[in-house]
Amino acid sequence: MSEYVVWFESLGMNDVERVGGKNASLGEMISNLSDAGVQVPGGFATTAQAYWDFLDESGLRPRIEAALEGLDIDDVQELARVGARIREMIVETPFPARLHDEITTAWHQLVERSQKTDLSVAVRSSATAEDLPDASFAGQQETFLNVRGLDDVMRTIRDVFASLFNDRAISYRVHHDFAHSKVALSAGIQEMARTDIGASGVMFTMDTESGFRDVVFVTASNGLGETVVQGSVNPDEFYVHKATLAAGRPAVLRRTLGEKAIKMVYDDDPDSQETVRIVENPEADRMRFCLTDEDVESLGRQAMTIENHYGRPMDIEWGKDGETGRLYILQARPETVKSRDGGQSLKRYQLHERGQVMVEGRAIGQRIGAGRVRVVDDLNDMHMVEAGDVLVTDMTDPDWEPIMKRASAIVTNRGGRTCHAAIIARELGIPAVVGTGNGTDRLTDGTEVTVSCAEGDTGYIYRGIQDFEIRDIELGNMPELPFKIMMNVGNPDRAFDFAQLPNAGVGLARLEFIINRMIGIHPRALLEYDQQSDDLKAVIDNQIAGYDSPVGFYVDKLAEGISTLAASFADQPVIVRMSDFKSNEYANLIGGEAYEPEEENPMIGFRGASRYISEDFRPCFELECQALRKVRNEMGLTNVWIMIPFVRTPDEGRKVVEMLARNGLEKGKDGLKVIMMCELPSNAVLADEFLEIFDGYSIGSNDLTQLTLGLDRDSGLVAHLFEERDPAVKALLHMAIQAANRAGKYVGICGQGPSDHPDLARWLMEEGIDSISLNPDSVVETWLYLGGETA
Numbered sequence: 001m002s003e004y005v006v007w008f009e010s011l012g013m014n015d016v017e018r019v020g021g022k023n024a025s026l027g028e029m030i031s032n033l034s035d036a037g038v039q040v041p042g043g044f045a046t047t048a049q050a051y052w053d054f055l056d057e058s059g060l061r062p063r064i065e066a067a068l069e070g071l072d073i074d075d076v077q078e079l080a081r082v083g084a085r086i087r088e089m090i091v092e093t094p095f096p097a098r099l100h101d102e103i104t105t106a107w108h109q110l111v112e113r114s115q116k117t118d119l120s121v122a123v124r125s126s127a128t129a130e131d132l133p134d135a136s137f138a139g140q141q142e143t144f145l146n147v148r149g150l151d152d153v154m155r156t157i158r159d160v161f162a163s164l165f166n167d168r169a170i171s172y173r174v175h176h177d178f179a180h181s182k183v184a185l186s187a188g189i190q191e192m193a194r195t196d197i198g199a200s201g202v203m204f205t206m207d208t209e210s211g212f213r214d215v216v217f218v219t220a221s222n223g224l225g226e227t228v229v230q231g232s233v234n235p236d237e238f239y240v241h242k243a244t245l246a247a248g249r250p251a252v253l254r255r256t257l258g259e260k261a262i263k264m265v266y267d268d269d270p271d272s273q274e275t276v277r278i279v280e281n282p283e284a285d286r287m288r289f290c291l292t293d294e295d296v297e298s299l300g301r302q303a304m305t306i307e308n309h310y311g312r313p314m315d316i317e318w319g320k321d322g323e324t325g326r327l328y329i330l331q332a333r334p335e336t337v338k339s340r341d342g343g344q345s346l347k348r349y350q351l352h353e354r355g356q357v358m359v360e361g362r363a364i365g366q367r368i369g370a371g372r373v374r375v376v377d378d379l380n381d382m383h384m385v386e387a388g389d390v391l392v393t394d395m396t397d398p399d400w401e402p403i404m405k406r407a408s409a410i411v412t413n414r415g416g417r418t419c420h421a422a423i424i425a426r427e428l429g430i431p432a433v434v435g436t437g438n439g440t441d442r443l444t445d446g447t448e449v450t451v452s453c454a455e456g457d458t459g460y461i462y463r464g465i466q467d468f469e470i471r472d473i474e475l476g477n478m479p480e481l482p483f484k485i486m487m488n489v490g491n492p493d494r495a496f497d498f499a500q501l502p503n504a505g506v507g508l509a510r511l512e513f514i515i516n517r518m519i520g521i522h523p524r525a526l527l528e529y530d531q532q533s534d535d536l537k538a539v540i541d542n543q544i545a546g547y548d549s550p551v552g553f554y555v556d557k558l559a560e561g562i563s564t565l566a567a568s569f570a571d572q573p574v575i576v577r578m579s580d581f582k583s584n585e586y587a588n589l590i591g592g593e594a595y596e597p598e599e600e601n602p603m604i605g606f607r608g609a610s611r612y613i614s615e616d617f618r619p620c621f622e623l624e625c626q627a628l629r630k631v632r633n634e635m636g637l638t639n640v641w642i643m644i645p646f647v648r649t650p651d652e653g654r655k656v657v658e659m660l661a662r663n664g665l666e667k668g669k670d671g672l673k674v675i676m677m678c679e680l681p682s683n684a685v686l687a688d689e690f691l692e693i694f695d696g697y698s699i700g701s702n703d704l705t706q707l708t709l710g711l712d713r714d715s716g717l718v719a720h721l722f723e724e725r726d727p728a729v730k731a732l733l734h735m736a737i738q739a740a741n742r743a744g745k746y747v748g749i750c751g752q753g754p755s756d757h758p759d760l761a762r763w764l765m766e767e768g769i770d771s772i773s774l775n776p777d778s779v780v781e782t783w784l785y786l787g788g789e790t791a
Helices: 013-032 048-056 060-068 074-092 097-114 150-165 167-173 224-230 243-247 291-311 378-386 398-402 421-430 492-498 511-519 523-527 536-542 552-568 583-587 618-634 649-661 683-684 686-693 699-711 726-743 756-765 776-786
Strands: 005-007 041-047 122-129 143-148 185-191 201-204 217-223 236-241 250-258 262-266 276-280 314-320 325-333 343-349 357-364 366-373 390-393 409-412 432-434 448-452 460-464 468-474 484-489 507-509 573-577 640-646 674-678 696-699 748-749 771-774
Touching: 005 013, 005 074, 005 097, 005 776, 013 041, 013 048, 013 122, 013 291, 013 325, 041 097, 048 060, 048 097, 048 150, 048 185, 060 074, 060 686, 074 150, 074 243, 143 150, 150 167, 150 185, 167 398, 167 552, 185 448, 201 224, 201 325, 217 224, 217 243, 224 262, 224 291, 224 343, 236 243, 236 291, 236 552, 250 291, 250 552, 276 492, 291 314, 291 325, 343 448, 357 421, 357 618, 366 409, 366 468, 366 523, 366 618, 378 398, 390 398, 398 421, 409 421, 421 432, 432 460, 484 756, 484 776, 507 511, 507 552, 507 583, 507 771, 523 536, 523 552, 523 618, 552 618, 583 649, 618 640, 618 649, 640 649, 640 756, 649 674, 649 686, 674 683, 683 686, 683 726, 686 696, 686 726, 696 726, 699 726, 726 756, 756 771
Parallel strands: 366 390, 390 409, 409 432, 484 507, 484 771, 507 573, 573 640, 640 674, 674 696, 696 748, 748 771
Antiparallel strands: 005 041, 041 185, 122 143, 122 185, 201 217, 201 314, 217 236, 236 250, 262 276, 314 325, 343 468, 357 432, 357 460, 366 448, 448 460
């Protein structure tokens, strides 16, 4: 006689047909990974045989088959009617005596094991066709939280069985060619941790957007995790670098504070029919991260253990018990979208024009879609969405999948990068912008828009149909070249994506891009926070929410940007240029006007090395040094080099190198290379002298060209004279390259010239330059051109 109930610790991944994928995975982790630090709450599962015998002994099976016969799932109203009738049949049918008795016995044993008189459990669905390599059935069936008492457990298990015939589940099986009669359901009864007064979320052992495998991506919010899964909150987000974590060093690369406006908690009202309820999250909790770095790293270690055991990227739900502080793994399933990418080609979406930005949010899918806006407030209006429309709504759940398939893009008010809308958009291969906050208010029904998720972490909805192209880039076997091709990468948002292109590292990472995009505040305003007006303090307080102090925010955000780039290209050099804002650009930062001089020509004014050694700016430069010291010395990402811009004289260069050493960044220590931008004619003319001070040159062809030819590249009156291939410019390039080669020191170029002019790249190669650093969108084409092939 087969068992109807089995304990998790008796299960493993060979039991998918017996208890479904979810419950088999819980058993696998409890059985094999507990000693490795993976903590999974215990419980038991009903078997597939229990489900089949329940249907057969009650006579439900033929009635269900008859109801589904000839059903047209595209007829939404008929689908809803048939699904509701089947679910009602199951819920109203009592369990056979044997199944009832086995559940009763297991329940009493679980209560005894827990030593809790008022045990709360989750009753989870686990289908025997679930989380397969070519389809994700996650979210198709129901999970019920905070279930208490045997009577409620019995009723809820029937609800779980019935959820196999949700409208969405019926539709999904048909679309994926799974016969209804071949799929059984197992109910998992799992002890609940007190995550309602703690935190919960989802994590992936890869970046969900790019497929980058070297990080764990963690999302988190206060309360029960359903709000994150459903997308009803914009959660906190974290990236953990696997190799750094394995080395026992601080490994959190990036932190993004989510809005976390609401949370789901237990509903302990005895008069309520519900087990959970949604409440407003207190402002104090919204304005701080719901996990510490230690929590995030602990989750990262558990995630890596799970991934190593399964041998593939994983999608994991977790929870933090608010009473004990312990972190639990609640579910783990294979990731089924990005991990299927072959990796031999890349699809690139390029927007050629940008209209008015109507809404922005979190970008999902790295694609672009366009069409007519269709605002849908209620599922009853799903028939309004036609093929190619842009679906705009507050949030989605699995019931929305039939209309999501029709859309060219999806826009939601709520949700983060692991919410339902994001997961399904990836699976469908369409762009989605989630967490806009006001998409349904700002986008008018019937308006034509373009939805761009190809510009980094931020997704934009532009008014009108904008021109864009889709390119398939074949990576294959790139031809060998006598020098290295690096990339200019300023935006950490794109680092994981760009790292998958052929490359020899990052030849230029602009610190000012990180300051502008991730910080936005003048460093002096943070150093002198106490001297700011109350209004400015309020602006700063909002910007630095989640961080310990104004200065700590500046240093940590710089370190996050730098470490993200360094981790993305961990086996290659990442050359970080210290900040090179001009005075007018610094003045545009929050609080900046009070600290910046007015200059007639900031391009050749207070910038670069002159800034660093000045009394006014030196404390700000030291904050940049703190961030680099954190990345290199604490996190161990020693592939980071330092580059100093706009060094007018050798004396300036010596003073900056001495300042770096005083700030814990000594040239040569732990392999640290300190190079300089060669961007003034004096740098080429006195190259031998400059190269005695620095480890090499990176040529900035933009500034070198305008200073050699005596023109302002931003002036339309003389812009036609700007030419990096001018003989005078090439003469200086030749001097710099030959001087570096004689000294046996590094010489590369990171200016725009080689990206725009492949023939200049060839000339530089022939001159003996060590590397050229290109914009990512020109890497493959230029590489193939230099190798004698065509893109």
